Amino acid sequence: MSAIADRPEATLEPMMLYMGRRAREAAAGLALASTETKNAALNAMAARIEADAGKILEANRQDVEAARAKGRDAAFIDRLALDGARVAAMAKGLRDIASLADPVGEVMARWRRPNGLEISRVRVPIGVIGIIYESRPNVTADAAGLCLKSGNAAILRSGSESFLTSLVIANSLSEAVVSSGLPEAAIQLVPTVDRSAVGFMLGGLGGAVDVIVPRGGKDLVGRVQAEARLPVFAHLEGVCHVYVHEAADLDMAKQIVLNAKMRRTGICGAAETLLVDRKAAPTHLAPLVEMLIEAGCEVRGDPDAQHANSRVKPASEEDWPKEYLDAIIAVKSVDGLDEAVEHIARYGSQHTDAIVTEDRAAAEAFLARVDSAIVLHNASTQFADGGEFGMGAEIGIATGRFHARGPVGVEQLTIYKYVVRGEGQTRP
């Protein structure tokens, strides 16, 4: 690989375009593959990952060593490092994907016209998915599996620091794909760490790539969203709110707020802002803030929150749109549902927002008016997850306003075509 990696960019573009053409050809075959063939391939991929665990762990050892030598921090190393259990989890993930329903071929709607034409809207794969990810080598297997199940060819661009691991994983997957009779180019890893490969992918490889999925931090997603010349499945950040309405049950509010903020602070569905209705503040604000502080959460609040507890730090304007991804929360009291909805529209990220209330009408108003991919009533924002939605694995969560919002699973990796069956009809 180093031979390719060392060549100047002039040779990279034709190679990337060639990968794109091969992916497009593979997509044509994958689109027609039977569910049985795809599932057999996914199970073969899982078995191959298990059989190649030694090679994968050895490559990963080198990646981890290089990352340590570069001074990468513990969180980075944790995302990068594999062990036997993590390799086994990758294989299990592929088998779980095999067990999902196949979305391809599903007749989404069917109707007959007065002239006798029968029109069906049938799910088909999108085509070619480009996945650009950072130092989580397991994305190689997860993304490849979801793309294959949904009949899409995948072009994978691994982060440079997990490159060796990803390369070994991708080779194992490819061998299993070929042995299952599916096109080898169903899964291709960009065989270079040259960063300009990302630029070519964002340009669409001459129309060969249909959608880009970035998996990684805000810098990566922001770059992809800014530069991509094709659709992107992504969320830049998850500035999720819990709004405790005046008619909220305090115990339920405490449980939901604690879970939404503290269950895991580093995921995109973690709550970043707590809005407490001013009418509920006298009874609810102090206990909620106290609970959060006792749980080890830093609270940055408006004057009302500061009055409720002397350990609350003053919030500034920068706190309201902030995605902490940490044990920190911004707390604000609001004058009723209108101000809550406006605050979320102004500072939120259209990801996931929740209301806690016993008032059904208020809940329905919130659910209708908050324009986010996921809105919840009396449930934790941390349910923002394809697995929790029952969709099986997800390739990410999207906050765009096109094609798919919320968790992107195998169904969201499809589009449709119209199949029209006639008996000789012509148009008058």
Place this chain on the structure above:
Amino acid sequence: MSAIADRPEATLEPMMLYMGRRAREAAAGLALASTETKNAALNAMAARIEADAGKILEANRQDVEAARAKGRDAAFIDRLALDGARVAAMAKGLRDIASLADPVGEVMARWRRPNGLEISRVRVPIGVIGIIYESRPNVTADAAGLCLKSGNAAILRSGSESFLTSLVIANSLSEAVVSSGLPEAAIQLVPTVDRSAVGFMLGGLGGAVDVIVPRGGKDLVGRVQAEARLPVFAHLEGVCHVYVHEAADLDMAKQIVLNAKMRRTGICGAAETLLVDRKAAPTHLAPLVEMLIEAGCEVRGDPDAQHANSRVKPASEEDWPKEYLDAIIAVKSVDGLDEAVEHIARYGSQHTDAIVTEDRAAAEAFLARVDSAIVLHNASTQFADGGEFGMGAEIGIATGRFHARGPVGVEQLTIYKYVVRGEGQTRP
């Protein structure tokens, strides 16, 4: 308007961004508007168009005069010119849209999780639609009506030659919208003929526009597809095929081919290439070619077609991917379904393609393997139309692989969000 049109571009960008912000605000209101309110607005728009017919026709007279003075051809003038009947058709179109089912709020799917969470996927408007069109002033009313029904704000960019007409129509529509209690900025016409306004729209107006719909010729659509930094609903061209399979009924094939090519030659669903299976050629090729020539169609054929009829002109490699939009057809004999499918994949535009055959298995293979937005068995390609699909009006036909393919009606102008109802669930 000329005062704005004459200002330098420096003042255009802030104006365009302001239009974008107003559209986004209007979209928030439109998304929550009831079906009754939207339908009342659509009917009011229709009534207002009728009441303002005199003003509209006077503005159109000026547009037509200016276009004639510029030496525009008869086809151009025909697209541009309105008369009483065409104004009435615009009003009827708006009432027809009022009578369509409202897609917004539809629960597309609903399921309950083992933990009791009830998850619904609910249709919501996309948000803000930018429509860029050429000299067909009726697009102003059609596009505005479809966007309003689907709860989207519309930013309309009229071609410069229909600008005066479009302006009067847009003003009439806006007055009706306001009188119905909906936001004035639900429908905005870019109030200048400055072409750089298009560039700003293609940039998305600071994230305010969610999707662009170009309506017009190939130059316009090509520019929009090449330059847009956001999703586009469009088809660049319709290189539609009719494949007459070896098991085709000759009479049916003749009717379908004649209709697909000659009913209207200038629409995107018109057939441009006839593929005749070599096994059917001895019986079918000569009659099909003869029929087309007798109907006034120029036939450009491969050697087999030339042998079948001396009036067939030789086809060159440029004919296969050609969208004639005229009474011309390319004819080729192919060795079976495989070659037909490969020809369509290589030269087609993924718009609409048909097979004529009595062999059901061959038909199903064609329908599965041809990767076009619309595939038909034993029916004319000219059915590629939202009205013919029973979708009511359409804003265009899309051949992309994202969000919507085929006719784009009110349903395709929506996206969804997830509404999750709980009773205090937290994530373990």
